[in-house]
Amino acid sequence: MHLYQNQHLKVYNSLSGKKEDFKPLNEGHIGMYVCGPTVYSNVHLGNCRTFMSFDMIFRYFKHLGYKVRYVRNITDAGHLENDAETGEDKIAKKARLEQLEPMEVVQRYTLDFHTILEKFNFLPPSIEPTATGHIIEQIEIIKTILNKGLAYEINGSVYFDVEKFNKTNEYGKLSGRKLEDMISNTRELAAQDEKRNPQDFALWKKAEPQHIMRWPSPWGDGFPGWHLECTAMSTKYLGETFDIHGGGMDLKFPHHECEIAQAEACNGHAPVNYWMHANMLxxxxxxxxxxxxxxxxxxxxxxxxxxxxxxxxxxxxxxxxxxxxxxxxxxxxxxxxxxxxxxxxxxxxxxxxxxxxxxxxxxxxxxxxxxxxxxxxxxxxxxxxxxxxxxxxxxxxxxxxxxxxxxxxxxxxxxxxxxxxxxxxxxxxxxxxxxATALDSDKLSDVIGLLIQLRNDARANKDFATSDKIREQLETMGIQLKDGKDGTTFSFS
RNA sequence: GGCAUUGUGGCCGAGUGGCUAGGCAGAGCUCUGCAAAAGCUUGUACAGCGGUUCGAAUCCGCUCGAUGCCUCCA
The missing domain is CATH 1.10.730 (Isoleucyl-tRNA Synthetase; Domain 1)
Known part of the structure; x- marks a missing residue:
């Protein structure tokens, strides 16, 4: 008998905008994917809040007796500064600025990320995959989407055709946007843009000769688009449909919207049952x-x-x-x-x-x-x-x-x-x-116990000068004495 | 400018159409040699203006503010 059989959980699903009864696809098992950090700088405190929320959720699922596979990725390539053609990969940019190998940047900030999360007492996710470790899977997805005619290649880059996708599917359903509105609200983009429509997003970007981060593909050397890695890795480790996808509120659009589009284009059905978004700090x-x-x-x-x-x-x-x-x-x-x-x-x-x-x-x-x-x-x-x-x-x-x-x-x-x-x-x-950790030192608590005894002796003799001195000195050391009905106790302040 | 979310007492933060979470701070009391700690008591807040309703902080409209997205961002 597992706890989850008695405890009926409701979760707010960003997709429906309602609290729903939570029912995993496979009883007793949960697949959860959370968009992890792009490791190009020290982890952001707001980022920590998001991951902490999902850490708590992960912990509660486990407590309820679910077997959870929690996948939280590390984005170590493909995250562009912007979506225009001049957009630079964030990690490549940092590497250039600090004169480091891109993987040195990745290593440095992945370590920072893990150190901070450990301090916050996070449980490690079940799998922490990286974008660069899944280039092949990403290429395969692009091939499939191209075959279905929902993407197009131009000058060695591949873009997702949002307008065409929207004819059979609903682009924008997660963030409550309508493609028509988006088109009418779009500012004029730079004329040299290769994309057919501003809403289209990169699945694969051609690497310019000076670009260090590059991988071979059927469309030439390049690197994957940012949204694609999450689709590739969530599909690989959790399946074409899984229970929960989480992330920060700011990822709702366009990142998660694009993930839905890619997965639906590739697999023909929705990837996620419950979308969960943590709010900003x-x-x-x-x-x-x-x-x-x-x-x-x-x-x-x-x-x-x-x-x-x-x-x-x-x-x-x-x-x-x-x-x-x-x-x-x-x-x-x-x-x-x-x-x-x-x-x-x-x-x-x-x-x-x-x-x-x-x-x-x-x-x-x-x-x-x-x-x-x-x-x-x-x-x-x-x-x-x-x-x-x-x-x-x-x-x-x-x-x-x-x-x-x-x-x-x-x-x-x-x-x-x-x-x-x-x-x-x-x-x-x-x-x-x-x-609790401070108290593990038995000797220290023995010593404080002795001081408490000396102080109480002094108090019994009405030698308050001495008793107050002990109390005050301990206080300045961060040890607080507390007189209760059944004697004196202490704590570290 | 567009879309979305949100606006709760000194501060932070839950919440339900009618019976006023919680934490911190403040005040009083109990305990104490004095304190601290702990306990008890105490605060009728819900952005503004209208509307729906027997009744709204909770539903609707408008106004104002904040936040997010709209270009990268958890």
């Missing part, structure tokens, strides 16, 4: 952009080396902050908001630690099973993590009251509570308890 209410300086890198948050925030924030605090918003809402990052989240996060962690030493009784003063189901209900409602967190704080309240003997819990309920708290906080939200 803003900084101080404005779009993050390097050009305006309204930008912050993940490691600048962790180290505190930035002009925007008052202090450093741990990856888990940032993760908690992001999980306090629904993945589908715009989230605004600010110092004030992070500060509030960090405090809330510490409160949650303290309660988690207190859970281990709670007294049990013959009756429970609150309904643990009902509470647990409420947590699942929140997650089942399109992964509503803010609601889940609200319920976790409800548990915090009960935990603290039980600790103060103002409420009670049975041993059995306590086990259920512990298990559920662990599942939701660590397995599903993917948070980490910093205190």
């Amino acid at each position: 803003t900084l101080n209410g404005k779009k993050m952009a390097k050009s305006t300086g309204n930008n912050i890198l993940p490691h600048e948050i962790f180290t505190g080396e930035n002009e925007i925030l008052s202090k450093a924030y741990s990856p888990s605090a940032v993760r908690f902050f992001m999980m306090q918003a629904h993945y589908n809402s715009i989230l605004d990052l600010s110092d004030e908001a992070l500060l509030a989240s960090e405090k809330g996060f510490h409160k949650l962690m303290e309660a988690w630690e207190n859970l281990a030493k709670l007294p049990t009784a013959t009756v429970s003063s609150f309904d643990v099973a009902a509470w647990k189901q409420k947590c699942y209900d929140a997650m089942n409602d399109d992964f509503n993590t803010p609601i889940l967190i609200a319920h976790l704080f409800e548990a915090v309240k009960h935990i603290n009251l039980i600790k103060e003997s103002k409420e009670s819990i049975t041993e059995k309920d306590l086990e259920v509570l512990k298990g559920a708290m662990h599942d939701f906080i660590f397995d599903i939200l993917g948070l980490e308890n910093k205190n």
Whole structure:
């Protein structure tokens, strides 16, 4: 018996614009593809939010007992600066600017990407394929689309014929656009453009002689178009039709629209059952952009080396902050908001630690099973993590009251509570308890225990000068003493 | 300019046509040698203007603002 048989999940499908009952193609199995980063610079914090949302989704699916194949690609070629003929490959451009081999650029920023994600406690995807590793598959797809007459070759490049495709299929259904409107709204493009229509997009681009990143193809040396890799890799690893395709909201158009077109042109049917889009992250209410300086890198948050925030924030605090918003809402990052989240996060962690030493009784003063189901209900409602967190704080309240003997819990309920708290906080939200790792040092906690004892002796003798000194000195070292009914405890602040 | 999304109390952020999540901050109280921690109590907010309705923050229209896409972008 798997959890997913009892927990009925609804997901918001961007394609239909509605929350739908989630039903995988094959019971118990889920195929999920998420558009990964183009590794031409340090990973963007907003990018992290998107991947974090899908990490949480991945985690919840696994928790429910699904066998998930999660594919998240690395774009290491083909992502053009723009769609005009002069468009340069982002990685090639960076390589030129920094005088590096393109694959050095790819390696450098892939490593950065993985390092940051690890700090955020991401689970690795099942497969992390690269565009350059799937050139052959991409060429095969182009051949098929050409054979079906939905693409055309010109001067060694191949373009997808959007207008022709639109006669039998519906281009724009994901982003709610109509081709006619798009055509009428198009600005005049440069005259030298090879494309028949501005809406057409490149499947294959001819490499100019100086272009380093090039592969042989039936149309001459070149490189694949950006949208194509996702179709190639998702089809290869998840099949012609799979359950979930995710990515950032900004990829909806044109990237995902083009993916749908390619897959439908190639395979004759829709590639994806549920499209999911994570929303944007803003900084101080404005779009993050390097050009305006309204930008912050993940490691600048962790180290505190930035002009925007008052202090450093741990990856888990940032993760908690992001999980306090629904993945589908715009989230605004600010110092004030992070500060509030960090405090809330510490409160949650303290309660988690207190859970281990709670007294049990013959009756429970609150309904643990009902509470647990409420947590699942929140997650089942399109992964509503803010609601889940609200319920976790409800548990915090009960935990603290039980600790103060103002409420009670049975041993059995306590086990259920512990298990559920662990599942939701660590397995599903993917948070980490910093205190727990610090406490692994038994000697340190013994030493603090000794200081607590000395302080309490001093207090018993009314030597408050000494007791306060111990307390204050520890405080400055980041160790907070907490006097409770049953003695003194401590935590790392 | 076009298309889309969105606008909730000091800050962040859920949400349902009628019974007002949650976190942080603030205030009061309990506890404490004093604090801190913890607990309890306290806030009737929903951009503006109209409309539908017995009743709307929740539905519709307009206005204003923000964000995204429209050229690369999670």
